Amino acid sequence: MKKNLFSVLFTLICVLNAETLELAPVQDAYICCCKPDSTNPNGGINYLYHGQYGTCFDRTLIQWDLSDVPQGATILSATMELYCEAFYGTQSGNPVYYMINETWYDHSVTYNTQPEYDLNPFQAATWPKAGNWHQVDVTEFVESWVNGSHDNYGIYCFCQGTTGTCVPGFWSVDYHEVNLRPKLVIEFYPEALSQCTWGCIKSI
Numbered sequence: 001m002k003k004n005l006f007s008v009l010f011t012l013i014c015v016l017n018a019e020t021l022e023l024a025p026v027q028d029a030y031i032c033c034c035k036p037d038s039t040n041p042n043g044g045i046n047y048l049y050h051g052q053y054g055t056c057f058d059r060t061l062i063q064w065d066l067s068d069v070p071q072g073a074t075i076l077s078a079t080m081e082l083y084c085e086a087f088y089g090t091q092s093g094n095p096v097y098y099m100i101n102e103t104w105y106d107h108s109v110t111y112n113t114q115p116e117y118d119l120n121p122f123q124a125a126t127w128p129k130a131g132n133w134h135q136v137d138v139t140e141f142v143e144s145w146v147n148g149s150h151d152n153y154g155i156y157c158f159c160q161g162t163t164g165t166c167v168p169g170f171w172s173v174d175y176h177e178v179n180l181r182p183k184l185v186i187e188f189y190p191e192a193l194s195q196c197t198w199g200c201i202k203s204i
Contacts, residue, residue, distance in 0.1 A: 051167030063154030078142035093161025
């Protein structure tokens with residue numbers, strides 16, 4: 001019981017001394033099985049889609065540069081935020097997110113040349129409403145990238161269980177309004193948890 005209490009106390013101290021980092025993507029793009037040789041096949045580079053449109057399935061790929069996160073940092077939370085500018089169809093199933101395993105390029109990636117991605121771990125979310133930020137908990141992904149257990153090639157955004165047209169439209173990193181572009185918000189403590197706890201306590 002005493003050990004658990006100290007663990008909670010140490011973690012709380014770290015949270016109170018946490019830093020927040022907001023990052024823009026280094027690249028993003030979307031692809032579609034109905035136009036397998038095209039990049040951003042409908043709407044151009046300002047838009048991202050992932051979901052089902054009729055019999056077509058869109059996927060979004062997005063990548064972040066984490067070099068500003070200190071090596072050995074303790075990741076407390078990481079949230080990917082996409083601004084939903086429109087929603088097409090009726091909500092069914094849910095969006096899902098995976099870690100990409102290979103290099104890709106936003107100006108040339110297509111459905112036929114898309115990189116491989118891990119099915120596990122994955123993160124599920126609920127569909128957004130138009131005019132709102134879509135927030136996805138990607139803490140597990142960022143932890144893996146920062147600790148080196150998985151190379152950072154970005155996130156593969158798709159859907160599961162949809163029964164018809166169900167696809168949100170998001171603004172991309174190329175959209176002219178900077179404040180509506182995708183962002184990754186990371187809350188972290190600059191040191192490993194063990195260093196954080198004792199270091200913080202000694203500084204009190």
